[in-house]
Amino acid sequence: MPALLEYKCPNCAGAIAFDSASQQLECPFCGCSFAVEALKAMDEDLSTQQALDWDAPAGQWSQGETEGMAVYACQSCGGEIVCDATTAATKCPYCENPVVMRGQFAGALRPDAVIPFRLDKKAAKAALEKHLLKKRLLPKAFRDQNHIDEVKGVYVPFWLYDADMDANLRFKAAKLRRWSSGNYDYTETSTYYVYRGGKIGFDRVPVDGSSKMPDELMESVEPFDWAGAADFRTAYLAGYLADKYDVDAGASRERANERIRSSTQAAFAATVTGYDSVTPDGGCVNLLGGTVRYALYPVWLLNTAWQGKKFTFAMNGQTGKFVGDLPMDKGAFARWFVGVALGAGAAAFALFYLIWPWIGGYLP
């Protein structure tokens, strides 16, 4: 059975959590703070500790019922923590102490890197407020009654793909030449095949490795700044939620390939200059070599329900990029449409009225 990891304050033995503002672990009880590196030794001490051996309750669960579930015992209060099998860090529901499931990061599951949270819960709430501003079609009631059900700081498992690509691409391109002679205007279109071959490299193209996280949501909060990444330490996870991956690197590769291929196409297409139009016309993009890394990226998730529908917002915990689809007020949409149509229609009428002598003759 996997063991729990709880960081205790060396001063008062209270449970301590990572603080995004100071980038240190802070004790909420005595106010002491500790560098992540200073706790590295403690991390190693803990890693030698034996995992607690619990006897599974015999015959309590029917077969398959516990699939995807894990049960831990809190080291502070002894309460039982029931969570997903992929949960890697959470809080004890009884004593609120942050806990990290050490077993989730053992051996091959150990992430190569982590980007620690830079922005706190308050920043996430403020970003949501800002997100709701200047949205004319947002139902007023949604803004006014907006109660966030929960705000979670989650370390999301990402697969990072480094790739060296070899491309041989063909484009169809056209050059136009225009001239006039007599009563006619001439247009000459010269069509060419344009070939481009070469290499391009990509670093750390991310694909989220958690089936619980909607891929679109995660791709929308990108990019993360790799300069802020640190070597993985479980101490960074204290106080946040964390998942381990449940979609492996092989399964996630397809999505990375798609993105890398289309960007390779676009990068080579940008080198085809001097033409009036360029369209891709086949070719191949091959992977010369690639490596995969495993990292945890910080994301704030905010959930709210409105009129029986669930709305999820996400904020990049490092850069603050905030995304989340909002509901539309159909009445407001109709009012704006009619209002703008009337105003713009009157303006268009006046404009056409004035320029009619010049354009009237060209219309049927």
Next chain:
Amino acid sequence: MKKIICALAVLALALLFALPAFAAPPLLTDEAGLLSAAEAAALEEKLQALSDRWDMDVAVVTAASTQGATPMEFADDWFDYNGYGRGENYDGLLLLIHTDKDPPGGWISTCGRAVGVFTDAGIQFIGKQIKADGLDEGDTAAALDSFADWCEKFFAQAETGKPFDEGSLPKTSGDYARIALLGLLGGLGIAWVVTKRMQNSLKTVRKNNQAADYVRPGSLRVVYANERFLYKNVTRVKRETSSGGGGGSSTHTSSSGRTHGGGGF
């Protein structure tokens, strides 16, 4: 040509002697017989009122044939030798409808002050209107009635010092309908774009199909670049010839030596 002129001259002289000197020639001559007696009477009355109001002869002649002359020559001569025109500059205009083609053709000959009132573009405009108002369908009475109405508008506009011309032609009901339609389409189009943008601002969660943020800086190396010519296409479009070139009225000299403006349709 000479024969016609002579014949017309004789006719003019005969009229001159036959009628008292102050009597004006009839403003409507339906040689081709396109109008009923009632229609002719109504039109003549209208033309007379129009002519008196603006002190300019507004005459109409229909002819089955221009007798070998061009419509311009025929109309100019008809105007000159029948004694149309008021004042020392012979102010007035004449509309010739000739039925030697189908649909009938027309020519407007202007003289004196009327040259400035009916610009080249204005004459083409009137031609277009009366063709649409009945000339093309054989309803000559309606077409001529429309001609008289348009003359009224042209005289009134010329009073303001800015006669209808290239770029300032009057708008017809068809024009208004088209302007209204364009305004409606423009309004709907703009409203669609504006509300679509508002709607899009509500949606921030999108798939990112690119990995452009992750291209290793300086890693793009093009080692092979080539182009192969495939084929060439040439298309040609007839250029819109700009008509008039600034508007105004062009003039010519008729066989009698007078200066006329005019245009056919």
